Amino acid sequence: MQGKTGERGGRERRYWLFKSEPSTFSFDDLKGRPERTEHWDGVRNFQARNYLRQEIQVGDRLLFYHSSIPEPVIVGIAEVVRGGYPDWTSWDPESGHFDPRSTEAKPLWYMVDVRYLRPFPRPVTRSELKAIPELAGMVLLKKSRLSIQPVSEAEWRVILRLGGIEEG
DNA sequence: GCCAACGTTGGC
DNA sequence: GCCAACGTTGGC
16 A cells, blocks of 8 residues: 555655744754754744644754744744644643643644754745745745745755755 | 734634 | 624744
């Protein structure tokens, strides 16, 4: 049987943008993990949940975006090392992300695991992105609030070049 | 700190 | 199922 959960199954790599407030969890925090993987837990928005549950797969790559700071900026890239699985912090009353509607038997929220890849030699600010015509359609610039969002391959290439990474 | 945009909730 | 009220996000 093909297309088992977590397997790539010949699908093209996809690209994403994950937002995080650096005071909560920064790119350096991700870099600093001993095993260099981290649960991306706590997402409590249905549109983002749907990406996490179904669309985001092992091997996909993501832009790491720092939000809610004076100069919002993409600081580097990371890789998905585990596809969507239930976000258990949602049924743990001790966690800050508890949601009584979610249970182990019927999870409501999902997360993925990611691994640090590399920082941008030149971090790319939001205002830089806004100045590039090819990026005018970016979800980030049109639907700023969505915390997990798709990035097209063309956008990915433009942004990596801006950031000073030749091949990603 | 302000406020626009947007997602969620709940009364009907 | 509509929609007003409300809460949150996040750029500025």
